[in-house]
Amino acid sequence: MLDRIVGSRRAAEGNGHLAVEAGLITDATQLASTRPTPWQTVQTARNIARPHAHDIISRVFDRFQELHGDRAFRDDPAIIGGIAELGGRPVVVVGQQKGSSTEENIERNFGMPYPEGYRKAMRLYRLAQKFHVPLITLVDTPGAYPGPEAEERGQAEAIASSIQLMTRLAVPVVVVVLGEGGSGGALALGVGDVVLALENATYSVISPEGCAAILWRSASEAERAAVAMKLAGPDLLDTGVADALIREPAGGAHTDHDATAAAIKTALIAQLERLSRVPVADLLSLRYERFRSFGMFVEPSGGTAPAPPRPWWRRILRNPLPKDAL
């Protein structure tokens, strides 16, 4: 089965229509030559007027019905999720929810989930799997909440379990990073067959401020840390962390929620259309390979299993399978 995919992918090489059609950027050279600095991107990604999960869900999906609670402790407002329709077909959607005002941000805990938020997400992932409905996740968080109650309720366990569930969830999974992809708290929603990011989204192992405080011993070096960490759009393409970027309106996503949502919708429909043609067993092994291939190291002896030099699955995105291939 895997061979067949590889074969048809090769046959389709040179066919770049998806990237154009869906407005996706799959190569940093496709970006404008005057790019924002990484620090400016960090600011844009955090802009309070930026479209957050609910702004996107209400524009991209039809008939969204929110589902609440982790069935164990409480309903975490920093993660929302439910069942909706995309282009007439059902999907499960789960996203981190930041606020659009200070008041809402306090209610939403600034988009920083507690363990029960991740456990609600897992409940919805399982629901998607049980009823064979594709899963779409929207990542937008400074990180998982680091407070003592979160520690008491097992923040690390919740994140680890959520990542684990996503690595083997037997339905197509598409991830869209809307704004901040903050560390493990983001990755708990971030394991998918395809990972897309908005043009001005960031994805990082630690906040630039946190990195600066530890490595430069001064949070005011955050700007330098942002450059060093390679957390902005074009860097995410280079490292393969994102498969493609979704173009934002000229002034940034916060200037036009409708246009941003429209671009996300086009991309999601195209990706789900493609993924729904891949047998689930193949999806799972491709997903394993996708995350398996991250890492750069040297083995003077040649090693037992050298990692592939170039993540080949990125080519899939640019060269979608012809509809009759499978």
Place this chain on the structure above:
Amino acid sequence: MRLRNPFGRKTKEFPSHLWTQCPSCGEMLFNKQLDRNHNVCQKCGHHFKLGALARIDLLADAKSFSETDADMVSSDPLGFVDSKPYPERIAAAQAKSGHKDAVLTGDAQISGIPVVLAVMDFEFMGGSMGSVVGEKLTRAAERAYSARKPLVIVSASGGARMQEGTIALMQLAKTVAAVARLDDAAIPFISVLTDPTTGGVLASFASLGDIILAEPGALIGFSGARVTSETIGEKLPKGFQRAEFLLEHGFVDQVVPRSQLKERIAFFLNAFRVAGQDLRWSL
């Protein structure tokens, strides 16, 4: 192994290359004796950190450990420079610890049971997980999977390695996916949490063992205690994020003193033994 006086007091009577003061009870401990006791204070039972080689010595049967992927070294995926370039930090850590990176992996036997064993070393850049740690652990899990041998990972880590940026973060998903396959195949995975196990390591494979054991007093948590106390703007209660705290809150199975760790692991491995089908219940 060389231990530093944790209080930084260097007295003439107790030169620090010979003596170490216990931070818990204040007793001056003779280093040779401490070594023999696997870095546990004879007076109060305080568990000092244990290096990877000493840990292997503690857990693996004599001469049973054969290292794999021994020469794998980090490259510099991001060209990362803070006050020092990342390759210089790697070189310094290699010189200081004697290891190529923060984990040793290999095949071993624990009380006669063949296992794949991975042991992290906090001495190497705080045991941080970058590409090398992620790849070696993933290969260890994959080898356990294909050989149907139990996997034992002893963690000691401050989290993901910042100098490898988002590539380091992706090691969480990579290692988790690898241990998930063991779960699917019903191959036992025992996770041992030692001082400290925090951040990205705890938020990935280390929290997913079939059995999770912790050493007494080990610092175990998602966020650094400093971040947590800054978040709430107050001091944290005594014992917060210690092994016993996690036991109380339901996130580790047992807190096991170092002296009993090997026999305890062997007990669980025997109970789950994949090959010894004759001993299993016929269900």
